[in-house]
Amino acid sequence: MWTYEKAMEYPVHIKNPDARLAKAIMSQLGGPDGETGAAMRYLNQRYAMPYARGIGVLTDIGTEELNHMEMVASILYQLTRNLTVEEIVAEGFDAYFVDHTTGVWPCAASGEPFNAFMFQSTGDPIADLTEDLAAEQKARLTYDNLLRMIDDPDVRDPILFLREREIVHFERFGETLVHVTDQLNCKNVYAMNPAFDSPAG
């Protein structure tokens, strides 16, 4: 069960539209290391996690990622407000505009639609947590790449917050991986799946 709150986790107040920037930032909604993939990854991986603490971390980070989807979508919404058709064409937003006007649609900066192959749910908590660590690093470096091309402080501010959360999530997933591997059968030296191979856990 989730309940909605009419307040974002962190404020997004962008005054000036910039379609070119929206096209780049879009990747963090629907791209290969974006927030939609993050939320879907963690919230679907929970069911194969045999340890309550791991389920807690996946649930709470997955829930926070839903908020990050709303933050990135809000950045896109505000960056594409009040654009003229001339600006849309000049700023390279014309192909997106033809299909979606200025509606928010999850896709990568390169145009590929969001899809479930952007993340895994392997049924193996050690493999999943290892993917989660990589996912947080990849999302962090994507925000680093975006920050290299963003000057507007209104846009940098929420992006810096989102980048910091990737680092915190990486720490929490690292602690969770240690917690899970600490509970493996001492003979399970190759870290076989503790959720399926019963002598492993």
Added chain:
Amino acid sequence: MSGKDRDDALLALQQAKFTAIDLALFLDTHPDCAAANDAYRSAVFACEEAEAAFTDRFGPVCQRDAGGDRWDWTDTPWPWQEREA
């Protein structure tokens, strides 16, 4: 509906809620940390105060606080519409 008073009350609410979110996540992997647990309980209390202060003046943040004299859940701006005229 907008203005500095509303911005300030909303920011206070966001700060309180974020404190609770981050402490809860820390406690998921450090459940025996008494200091973090105490800080979490204080943060939850601060959330309740900030949310009540905001809701009293500017309308519901949570649906459970909607519907006094009339249904006001959809009267106030959605999060991405803050500061729109």
